[in-house]
Amino acid sequence: MVSFLFLVAVIALGSWCLINRRNATNLPWSRTPLPVIGHLHLLGSLPHRSLASLAKKHGPLLLLRLGAVPTAVVSSAEVVEKVMKTHDLTFASRPALSIADRLVYGSRDVSFHGYGEYWRQTRRISIVHYLSAKRVQDFRQVREEEVALFLAEVRTAATAFSPLNLSKRLATLTNDITCRVALGRKYSGEKQFREMLKEFTTLLGTFSMADYVPCLGWVDELRGLNSRVRKNFKEFDGFIERVLQEHAKDRATDSGSCSEVKDCLDFVDALLSLRNRGDAVIDLTVRGWETIKALIMDVFAAGTDSVFTAIEWTMAELIKNPSSMRKAQEEVRRIVGSHSTASEEDIDKMEYLKAIIKESLRLHPPLPLLVPREAMRHTELQGCVIPKGTRVFVNAWAIARCPKDWDRAEEFWPERFLNCSVDFKGHDFKFVPFGAGRRGCPGVSFTTAILEYVLANLLHSFDWEVPEEEKAGVLDMSETDGITARKKYDLVLRAKPNLGILHAQSG
Numbered sequence: 001m002v003s004f005l006f007l008v009a010v011i012a013l014g015s016w017c018l019i020n021r022r023n024a025t026n027l028p029w030s031r032t033p034l035p036v037i038g039h040l041h042l043l044g045s046l047p048h049r050s051l052a053s054l055a056k057k058h059g060p061l062l063l064l065r066l067g068a069v070p071t072a073v074v075s076s077a078e079v080v081e082k083v084m085k086t087h088d089l090t091f092a093s094r095p096a097l098s099i100a101d102r103l104v105y106g107s108r109d110v111s112f113h114g115y116g117e118y119w120r121q122t123r124r125i126s127i128v129h130y131l132s133a134k135r136v137q138d139f140r141q142v143r144e145e146e147v148a149l150f151l152a153e154v155r156t157a158a159t160a161f162s163p164l165n166l167s168k169r170l171a172t173l174t175n176d177i178t179c180r181v182a183l184g185r186k187y188s189g190e191k192q193f194r195e196m197l198k199e200f201t202t203l204l205g206t207f208s209m210a211d212y213v214p215c216l217g218w219v220d221e222l223r224g225l226n227s228r229v230r231k232n233f234k235e236f237d238g239f240i241e242r243v244l245q246e247h248a249k250d251r252a253t254d255s256g257s258c259s260e261v262k263d264c265l266d267f268v269d270a271l272l273s274l275r276n277r278g279d280a281v282i283d284l285t286v287r288g289w290e291t292i293k294a295l296i297m298d299v300f301a302a303g304t305d306s307v308f309t310a311i312e313w314t315m316a317e318l319i320k321n322p323s324s325m326r327k328a329q330e331e332v333r334r335i336v337g338s339h340s341t342a343s344e345e346d347i348d349k350m351e352y353l354k355a356i357i358k359e360s361l362r363l364h365p366p367l368p369l370l371v372p373r374e375a376m377r378h379t380e381l382q383g384c385v386i387p388k389g390t391r392v393f394v395n396a397w398a399i400a401r402c403p404k405d406w407d408r409a410e411e412f413w414p415e416r417f418l419n420c421s422v423d424f425k426g427h428d429f430k431f432v433p434f435g436a437g438r439r440g441c442p443g444v445s446f447t448t449a450i451l452e453y454v455l456a457n458l459l460h461s462f463d464w465e466v467p468e469e470e471k472a473g474v475l476d477m478s479e480t481d482g483i484t485a486r487k488k489y490d491l492v493l494r495a496k497p498n499l500g501i502l503h504a505q506s507g
Helices: 002-024 047-058 077-086 098-103 117-131 133-138 140-159 166-183 191-204 218-222 225-251 267-276 286-320 322-336 351-363 444-461 468-474 499-506
Strands: 061-066 069-074 379-381 384-386 391-394 462-465 492-497
Touching (some): 077 379, 098 191, 133 444, 140 492, 166 191, 166 444, 166 492, 191 225, 191 286, 351 444
Antiparallel strands (some): 061 069
């Protein structure tokens, strides 16, 4: 009997090894994972760069085990087209991420929620009432007013010949625009709000051990991460509650109400109107209230950092490439003429400015590794099996620097986009800074409108130089770690007023 059981065990073990060996030939490249942590040690402080190096050696589709999580890493246009187009529905979900779950009411927002009817409904609400082309135009006056205030501050610093921390001012500007559009007024004057928002976006990009090695989740508590998450959630929840109460008070008066959702002045007002109408997603239950709060949080999770980071990197590249700066200023000033500011109609004619923005986004996508997706079923990519539940990272940074698809891939060369139809709207898979398919960023129009308007006016109104004492940091193009790859060192510049505008106005 013992011999028979031993024989059965040997046959079973041999069959298991044979099956796994056969399956392994249908999987992407992977090296043997370490116990417990798997391949986490390969990521380094800048995972998009570490993973790009691995892809160069082993191919555009890697299968890793990050702790206990099977993970596929996509690093080429061909494979990303399969993920975001051919098998878009299969890869349309999101993995559960513990920090997002705790900060955003169980990930009840658009960015982090899994695929399904709830996600489709909330995404529709965000697009129709906040991110659509029509709403972007409705908010044009907000952009113009806030940029005018911003330019006045830059002009004051220029007149005094004082260095200006452009990074900090751009962060405030993008927050002010976002707050006015989403919440109805600015909050950047409140120090507590600024610190709370900075911590919120930092936490969303922070590595949580519980997400990858659940048995070591206690490490998050030990290093203070969990207490930071609890504190930030309490502060943000209290802030949003205050915003909602302010809106409710305003809506109690005739001047603060809107009879139709389409007439609402800001996103919060639109959400409250939907709730009062008994919308299927934003109903009168506690869950409906949490959905409203989650969608408000999503505005800050997905918006402000991306816009600010894109403007900061573009200005940094122009400072480092003065010939491109001169060419852009010549175009902007020729089109705008003697007017004090560039209009959005002017910007439509600025082909080189648009090429510069594309080139900056190519080299510096705001999220180098796009928010991860999750395979909802077993599927095949490039002849390789991707098991259900696999977490999928798209390395937008590596894809946009692939020498196979881009000449002079590591250079800042905006001319590549002149007379070229390649764009970042999700149709060209070698250039996906905002993703594509069902999970593509719905806020591209919102981001682009701010990005173009701010840059056009910075280039029209001022000449720029680097103070001698700031050159080391300004010209250093290193990145910070985190979900959004910001410039590591702030952009401290000296602005000089455009004399052409001054002469035209004095004449």
